[in-house]
Amino acid sequence: MRVLHVFKTYYPDTFGGVERTIHAIAKGSLAYGIQSDVLSLSRDPIANTVEFDGHMAHKAKLDFEFASTGFSLDVIAKFKALSVRADVVHYHFPWPFMDLLHVLHPPGKPSVVTYHSDIVKQKLLLRLYKPLMHRFLGSVDRIIATSPNYLESSEVLQGFRDKTEVIPIGLDEADYPRASDDLKANWQARFPKPFFLFVGVLRYYKGLHTLIEAAKDVYADILIAGEGPMESELKDQVARAGLTNVHFLGGVNDLDKAALLELCMAFVFPSHLRSEAYGLSLVEAAMFGKPMISCEIGTGTSFVNKDGQTGIVVPPQNARALAGAMMRMSEKTAEVADYPIYARQHYVDILASKSMVERYSVLYGKLSLCAVN
Structure with a gap:
């Protein structure tokens, strides 16, 4: 099985909380026979496309940033190419351009989104973005909240509770x-x-x-x-x-x-x-x-x-x-x-990451099996 992770940034450009979570899943799921690719944006996509702990960190050219959101034309072609060979596409929210990418170019594969955080700071822009966000979240097969606390307190997640489950983030x-x-x-x-x-x-x-x-x-x-x-x-x-x-x-x-x-x-x-x-x-x-x-x-x-x-x-x-x-x-x-x-x-x-990785691996298998049937 092959999984494509999509987020705005990743190693070696950045390695914050979301990036560490992606890394833990990609590295740990190798034991379950799951190969991973990670697609993100970079100002130097050639130099920063690297192999990292058993998976490829692919980069598309970052054209510009606005309101903490990276934009790229190059990512469209790379997303299409990588999603063709993926069995499951795993998005990491929030990244509004990712929502647009999914809606305009549906991968035709089972999709899951880990909902790492509400959009808190950009309240004015959130009003404009909400229709796209709801369309994106409504179109994916599964949404993952990272804690029961966040699921209960997020107004956005309450609207998609029937397709949301909790998988806590773990570290190795x-x-x-x-x-x-x-x-x-x-x-x-x-x-x-x-x-x-x-x-x-x-x-x-x-x-x-x-x-x-x-x-x-x-x-x-x-x-x-x-x-x-x-x-x-x-x-x-x-x-x-x-x-x-x-x-x-x-x-x-x-x-x-x-x-x-x-x-x-x-x-x-x-x-x-x-x-x-x-x-x-x-x-x-x-x-x-x-x-x-x-x-x-x-x-x-x-x-x-x-x-x-x-x-x-x-x-x-x-x-x-x-x-x-x-x-x-x-x-x-x-x-x-x-x-x-x-x-x-x-x-x-x-x-610990072991529980998180096991639960994601089981989820990938269920989504892939449903797609086949």
Whole structure:
């Protein structure tokens, strides 16, 4: 069987949450006899069309971007050619140009879409896009929500509930290196006090302004690993507040991230908007058996971090509540003592990629069989 994955970006151009999910499915499904191709856009399609962990990452020429949506004429021909040899086409939403591609050039194959997120930021353009979006979602054979929380809270998904099921996103622990004792010792020497850790792109919806506000009442270091468009603004906020316990690490590689995850007291993830649909950084924290602090925003973050079991969930944009949760973690009371155990078990039982890959492989088989019959 052959599956074609379609999304706006992919390795080596980018490797964010959606891209990592595609990679985990494509790599893991090889064990089920499923070959995968991934089609995305790139400014340098020739150089960036590469083989990656047993599947091909095909690129079409990116012509221009508007409102975070890539447009391409080249992708039409590539989509037609790749979909001809595919048994199933697997779309990853949102990417409005992908919807148009599917509607204008139906692949004639069973199709599934993983609904990673509502469109949150572009509210004005969403009004214009809605008819196309509903036509696209109505025409695919199956829709996958990434958590029961998101299925219940998404108005869009409620309109397609009869064809929607939940398959949580999982990560493969084998893809994560473990840091050496020397590397961990270097980080510990640099930050000898207990610390909270955030890892992610510094975007508008990550709630880091609230974390910095909360830091005024937290007697521990807070390490922020990542880069992004909000970096200067956040550093200015720290400087204005005169905080000495907030440290910006910039981008870190996988080994350094592993070291920091092992060493941190807890993982803090203060995203406050629905643009944060799942939070793979939380899955990474659970993989390392770390207690978590996150916000209740009606998305998969509260599926990954279960309040009172794997960590603490607080209201969004509430610095006092966030600081209180961090101080409770710092005190290491009996209340929080079992969080690391349950976080690790939650990863093993639910959040490892094995379950996700198996369920997608079964779904592909069912769709392909229905098409034959």
